[in-house]
Amino acid sequence: MNDRSHPVQGAGLGLRRTFLAAAAEQPPPKVSFSEVAPENWIGVGGRWGRLLRSMSEHHPFVCHGLSLSIGAPAPLDIGCVERIKTFLDQHQIRACTEHLSDCSDDGHLYDLMPIPFTGEAVQSVAARVPRVQEVLERRIALENVSYYAAPGQEMREIDFINAVLEEAAHTCCRSCPSAWGASPSASWPGIAAWRSVSTAAVAPSTSGVLSSTMAPGSTRVPSSAPSARRQAR
Numbered sequence: 001m002n003d004r005s006h007p008v009q010g011a012g013l014g015l016r017r018t019f020l021a022a023a024a025e026q027p028p029p030k031v032s033f034s035e036v037a038p039e040n041w042i043g044v045g046g047r048w049g050r051l052l053r054s055m056s057e058h059h060p061f062v063c064h065g066l067s068l069s070i071g072a073p074a075p076l077d078i079g080c081v082e083r084i085k086t087f088l089d090q091h092q093i094r095a096c097t098e099h100l101s102d103c104s105d106d107g108h109l110y111d112l113m114p115i116p117f118t119g120e121a122v123q124s125v126a127a128r129v130p131r132v133q134e135v136l137e138r139r140i141a142l143e144n145v146s147y148y149a150a151p152g153q154e155m156r157e158i159d160f161i162n163a164v165l166e167e168a169a170h171t172c173c174r175s176c177p178s179a180w181g182a183s184p185s186a187s188w189p190g191i192a193a194w195r196s197v198s199t200a201a202v203a204p205s206t207s208g209v210l211s212s213t214m215a216p217g218s219t220r221v222p223s224s225a226p227s228a229r230r231q232a233r
Contacts, residue, residue: 117154
């Protein structure tokens with residue numbers, strides 16, 4: 001596996017087609033790296049594909065995925081993981097992050113659904129992450145998702161994330177779920193939740209950045225963060 005402790009640093013920007021041509025011609029000077037969702041670009045050719053390739057050949061890129069469905073009860077879509085790997089290799093992606101969510105069943109739902117905070121789900125996630133990393137041949141990081149309901153909840157979200165971290169650590173899996181900035185309607189107290197993460201179980205981040213769902217109006221980043229990812233929505 002690729003072993004990069006901090007493949008990117010500084011402030012990144014979520015790349016969108018609306019400004020891709022301008023960014024390719026004159027990259028923003030204060031942007032250290034760009035972020036894309038691989039599912040939005042896999043198989044894209046023509047002008048857009050050439051522009052993306054021209055940027056990834058000269059500038060650092062990271063990926064923030066939407067379709068791995070790490071928390072789904074359905075079998076892992078290995079074909080999807082293999083297509084993502086091809087994209088990561090083609091564009092020399094420095095780091096890959098995903099969502100700790102369920103977004104598939106018989107097909108992709110194109111939405112990030114919350115997963116039940118249960119012991120069974122902990123075991124399932126901890127088993128799927130190493131398999132994904134094996135196919136991708138690189139480590140990944142996981143981001144908690146915003147949610148407005150927690151069906152089947154048996155434990156608090158922070159306890160669930162700590163359990164995933166500890167179980168993952170026991171299987172030598174160095175994924176690093178985020179624990180800061182959950183949904184504004186959830187019961188998390190923001191920074192206090194961040195401080196509750198079991199740091200003993202957290203291996204060094206794959207990206208050197210925090211991957212977190214920031215609540216509306218949130219502007220501060222925990223002081224312990226090495227850098228912050230800025231994503232254009």
